[in-house]
Amino acid sequence: MKQLTGLDATFLFLETASQFGHVSSYSVFERPDEPYEPLAAWRQQIERRLHLLEPLRRRLREVPLGLDHPYWIDDPDFDLDFHVRHTAVAPPGDDQQIGDLVARIVGRPLDRRRPLWESYVIEGLPDDRFAILTKVHHATVDGASGVELLTLMLDTDPDGDELPAADHAWIPDRVPSDGEMVLRGLGGLVRKPARAALLSARTVRELGRATRNPVMVAAANQVRSGLRGPLGAVLNIGRSRDTSVEPVGPLPTLSPPRTPFNATITPHRRFAFRSVPLQTIKDIKSALGATVNDVVMAACAGGLRTWLELHDALPDGPLVAMIPVSVRTGEEAERWTNRVSAIFASLPVDEPDPLERVRRVHEAMVDAKQLFDAVPAESLTDFAQFPPPAVFALAMRTATRLTGRYGMPVNVVISNVPGPREPLYAAGAKLLHYYPVSTIVDGQGLNVTVQSYLDTLDFGLVSCRELVPDLWDMVDAMVDDVALLAKAAGVAGPNG
16 A cells, blocks of 8 residues: 555545546557557557556545545456547547547546546547547656656557566455554544644745745744654654755746636536647747747747737736646655646736747746745645645635636646657557647636657647637647747748
8 A cells, every 4th residue: 555645635635526637648649551459459558568557556545534645555356448448539530529529538537436547549530540548647647757657558669568577466455444544544643743843844944045034044943943852853854954045036926817718617628739840849949049948838828829819818917827847856766656846937928029928938937947946846745745635625625616716826837748759659559649638727727738759749738618618729829829939030830
């Protein structure tokens, strides 16, 4: 048994009848020349490497009364055929048909009585292609570990990779009784108050150092010094006691305006996707002295500007974007968990000039990283460990409902995930595109996730169907803005 971290459990607690905690991927494959049955091939692909894919065979075991965070157990009733499914669009399916199918599938919650994933083989695509839509709960993986999971599910050799043998025969867990889980939960509660106090003191101290506030540093150190007994000796192992103050400058202030997609969401989804050559993005960033992420963010800002203008909703100032950031070090004891934080940056949709948008994005990202560096990311995410889960779950759902009604601290989530640079295969079928399909919450009814694969940048947009019914117009506007940026930078555009 392994216990979920507070951050992992947060993605369970936020779920309601209209917002879901799973993330997905829509992958398009080229069918091999020989006779090929995608469903049978994909099922066999997963089955032969199940011993490498720990998240696929574990399910939740809740602690009664919400006394502590849930645990993962190896599912004694694991049934691969429950998770690998078959569907199709009427051939030859166009992008909008496929987007509607994906939207319907991701608009349904995962069954918590089973391992938290599903994989759909989709046939009927043009050019005799097929696709695989895989849903995995965010409690299991973040963006970085999701890419790792993908690479483990696929082959690097079209003839199939040689896989390492399992270390031992797989033996599922015995499902612990409610009484056993209650005892575990009570044991966890005993340790949390002192750990929470230490974390709070450390966070205040780091924020004080970052903001040139020696009073905050001194107060935090005083709290910490009160934990110097046997308990403090244990809790403070490996903790730095540096009391110096390292100024990093003033922290930026962000104020998100209202937009049509910042409202309470329904369970209904839209999904739209497009691709651009990665080389175009790289050429633009080199010509402008920017980064790949600057260019992606600027193209998203330009596309959103166009869409907001068409809806008479363009604000006078910038939007506020949340950009997820991996805080993985490579030294984590547990690979299948969330190690993610976020930075917050202004998104200049109010800027009509494309080159000026890139410059403003670059400056905004510098400011955002300054704020991100003010407090160690693990300090913020670790706070999720301490509230009793029953209370935290209610608080999370209440908070999202309130932000949907009264305003969200951010307008949109934009994520740029680097993907594999080598070709991947599913039982001989070559992966052509990997479109991310993320999640939305109340108050933030739009998510833009971009993932690179080989020489392509794949855009995947998810929205609430009622808030952004014309999502295809938005993603097309973003791709058009890439062409506009290329022209302004004096480089070849997406179409050469």
